[in-house]
Amino acid sequence: MFEYLGLMILLIGCWLLQIMMSYLQHKNYQKVINENKHRSSGFLGVGVSKAKYNLGKGVVLIVVTDASDNILDFREMSGVTVFSRFKVKKEFIGKKTTEIINEIKNQRRVQAFEQALAFINNEKSK
Template sequence: MEIIFILVGIAAAWILQTILGTGQLRNFNKHYNALRQKGRVSIGRSKGIFRTGVVLLMGIDKRGRIHTARKMQGVTIFARFRDFKILEGQDLLNIDQDVYNKMDRYTKKAFDDAVDVYKKVARGEEIPQQKSPFGKLISSFGK
């Protein structure tokens, strides 16, 4: 009988996580689409299993300047995008070092990823699919 309660609890947690994860995905799509309507968007990510993750969305104008920046940072599925005004008005490829140094290390990693992706797209290169932290863990056992 106890096993049934455990299985029901696991199923309920999975369903709740799916619902809340869908809400986070909708939040991403809403902010991405709003920026995309204004022009190009560069996206940077910094992922972690047991540490904060960061997703950085930056709207880029024709001169390569960041007109809008939004950041989602957190460990849980409750994280949502917030304005990240410190980057607005900066040149994506030549950011002011003082502005860069004000970012935490996870945001710096996401920013660097966004710049790298932007450069690859500008050169017409393919963006490789990144493995999830779980995927990296699984592939480490295969070596």
């Protein structure tokens, strides 16, 4: 039993670190959502695209558009680990959503963007 004590302590430490980093990632997500929720105008959409069997890079997009489909904010979090944070993608801000769908090359990003647009269009129709 005591010969594996060091290994058990290491595993428990890694598990606690993963819990803490997941919590910090969740707080970052909440902060970004709240920043965009309190805008005076615009429509907020969130899109998520996971890797198959959770064995690869996932993508979370937060997109804010105005009434004429111009992008006001575009943030992406992608990665495999809990160390990922949202990054502003300035190359998409100010463009129309129809332009961007053709510029995006990554399939997972396209899926997340389409999901975010579906949420935005749902909000517009209310």
